[in-house]
Amino acid sequence: MIPSRLTRTALVASTGLLVAGLAIGVQAQFEAQGLYSARDILDAEVHFESAPEGQPSEVADILLGDDRKVHAIVVDTHDSVGQNGDTLVITNQHYRLVNFEEEGETQHDIIVGTDAEALEAMPRYDQEWMNTARQRAREAWDSAGEGAESAWHQTREGLERIGEGAESAWERTQEGAERAGRRISETLDEWTRDSEN
Template sequence: MITGRITRTILPGALGLIATGLVISAQAQSDPQGLYSARMILDADVHLASDPDTPVGEVDDILLGDDMAVHALVVESGDTLGLGGQEIVITNALYRLDTRVDEDGAITHRVVVEASEEEFAALPHYDHDWQQQARERSRAAWERTQEGAESAWQRTREGAERVGDRAGRAWERTREGAERAGDAISEALDDMTN
């Protein structure tokens, strides 16, 4: 049984490759964890805020943009709401990550969706059509806001090949452009959800 404190965080943070693997950094509402493991978030139980004790699915995938930021989660629904096995897209505006730390320091996560059962069932399904439309809208949002910046994924690889101040300046320009583009990508995906 998990006892201890519950830390609530929102997961729109940047995702990058770190020496030990894939991690997510997040903005926190209180007592931030600081660094989040994607591996620990995958398969996390998903609950509705209106019924936090009953899981409605689990995190199946984490969707990232060219800005290296998390823009949505893919949730494989359970049988609870009669959606058994359907993959549902939940954008950042609709969920929060609850982090629990037990007395031994073990960390577990769960996702809480701010939606009713009907709203959850009406969220977009993660299928080929949704992927294509989201990819096109995200690419268009990136191109509108990038102002000459390359994809943060591409720039990071190139920056790692450079040494010194030049790489730092390149990363700073990429980060600023990626933040603008990330906001536009999130807005485009939120528009698809609404």
């Protein structure tokens, strides 16, 4: 870890320089990057607004749905964050990605914007959680997707080989997949909210 990076991020979290877009000479970028590398996200430092003095945590995994979209990240928390070093599941609504230039390259930090109480209520990641989440997400997909196949298994080319009506079948599949993807996110968010209560 580069000490200046820790100092920069702590200052950003505690003084609000991020809003102004500057942090010790580094220009924060909020415009879309267009395409992101999962490897870069896995290398990103994770900082918690509820623990601005805490050491950076690490992204352990990225959870994708049958719609091939990110629905949550899994974070190994540093002991200084106050979560006993637990591995947390953090859904998309609870974090944001910050892009910045460092030594001529685009880098990323992840900022988790929840208070300490909400953070304590976040699901802890283990095999039992994953099995239950997988089942809930599958049920959400089935109930909202109206028979849409997993985007991992279905391709437009495959549908086009079917013949007449392939275009409308593809559109129905896409619409079902989009509905189902939204339902997967809603299911994980509801589960997180239920944990908070």
